[in-house]
Amino acid sequence: MSGDATAEPRPESQPRQEQTPPGTLGEMDPKPDHGEQSYQGHGKLAGKATVITGGDSGIGRAVAIAFAREGADVLIAYLDEHEDAEETARYVEQSGRRAVLVPGDLSDRSHAKTIIPRAVEEFGRVDVLVNNAAFQMTHETLDEISDEEWDHTVATNLTAMFTLCKDAIPHMQPGASIINSSSVNSDMPKPSLAPYAMTKAGIANFTASLAQMYADKGIRANSVAPGPVWTPLIPATMPAETVAEFGQQTPLGRAAQPAELAPVYVLLASDEASYVSGARVAVTGGTPIL
Numbered sequence: 001m002s003g004d005a006t007a008e009p010r011p012e013s014q015p016r017q018e019q020t021p022p023g024t025l026g027e028m029d030p031k032p033d034h035g036e037q038s039y040q041g042h043g044k045l046a047g048k049a050t051v052i053t054g055g056d057s058g059i060g061r062a063v064a065i066a067f068a069r070e071g072a073d074v075l076i077a078y079l080d081e082h083e084d085a086e087e088t089a090r091y092v093e094q095s096g097r098r099a100v101l102v103p104g105d106l107s108d109r110s111h112a113k114t115i116i117p118r119a120v121e122e123f124g125r126v127d128v129l130v131n132n133a134a135f136q137m138t139h140e141t142l143d144e145i146s147d148e149e150w151d152h153t154v155a156t157n158l159t160a161m162f163t164l165c166k167d168a169i170p171h172m173q174p175g176a177s178i179i180n181s182s183s184v185n186s187d188m189p190k191p192s193l194a195p196y197a198m199t200k201a202g203i204a205n206f207t208a209s210l211a212q213m214y215a216d217k218g219i220r221a222n223s224v225a226p227g228p229v230w231t232p233l234i235p236a237t238m239p240a241e242t243v244a245e246f247g248q249q250t251p252l253g254r255a256a257q258p259a260e261l262a263p264v265y266v267l268l269a270s271d272e273a274s275y276v277s278g279a280r281v282a283v284t285g286g287t288p289i290l
Contacts, residue, residue: 041069058231174218251286
């Protein structure tokens with residue numbers, strides 16, 4: 001690197017834009033790629049019953065599409081983005097698999113506790129649980145973070161994950177898989193995302209504990225640590241100027257598309273990963289995690 005102070009800045013990765021949380025796909029420019037046209041399945045998850053939280057858009061939608069094309073039925077838990085969720089369900093059903101939509105706020109534990117019973121009612125068991133739903137907001141000081149927002153972040157990102165894992169495990173057989181979405185922020189916390197980064201570190205730690213706790217039952221647990229991914233959460237929770245440069249800090253120089261995350265979740269869910277448990281898999285565009 002020359003260090004030339006007059007060097008031109010990198011061009012914007014995407015136009016400046018903002019949305020109201022939690023954000024929707026319809027307002028995004030450009031539209032994310034969830035693998036709608038590109039993902040091809042090979043039967044790696046044939047007959048599996050799966051649960052994905054935050055499955056309406058972003059990583060969750062990409063995983064739902066990939067799981068279905070690999071032969072899995074999918075329960076999609078989401079907040080209130082009904083149009084996005086219904087579109088995800090259509091892609092699942094076009095693959096010949098069942099899609100079950102369950103809207104509601106996972107930060108409400110009473111609602112979170114309905115997810116696994118609904119999956120068992122629909123599918124008879126749970127083979128794969130993907131805890132992917134998350135909340136974040138950008139702040140420069142702790143004074144900007146209300147107690148209510150802190151509690152909501154913890155409830156959405158950590159407590160809901162705990163609740164679903166606890167409820168799912170009694171319905172899992174040997175070979176079942178838990179996959180929790182962590183983040184590069186679990187290892188390299190961004191100060192402006194302090195509450196979110198804290199929960200993502202907790203997710204990675206909790207998942208590593210699960211892997212050891214339930215190994216004798218044949219249940220595997222792993223976490224995925226994405227770097228920047230182009231999802232509705234980004235324009236809904238970051239300033240427009242940050243959105244425009246989102247992902248440029250990575251060695252690859254861009255944000256990931258959700259479709260680029262899905263194959264990792266498929267691998268961890270599949271029987272091919274029978275000896276992979278307790279891992280935190282980095283999908284970060286070249287940024288290392290410890």
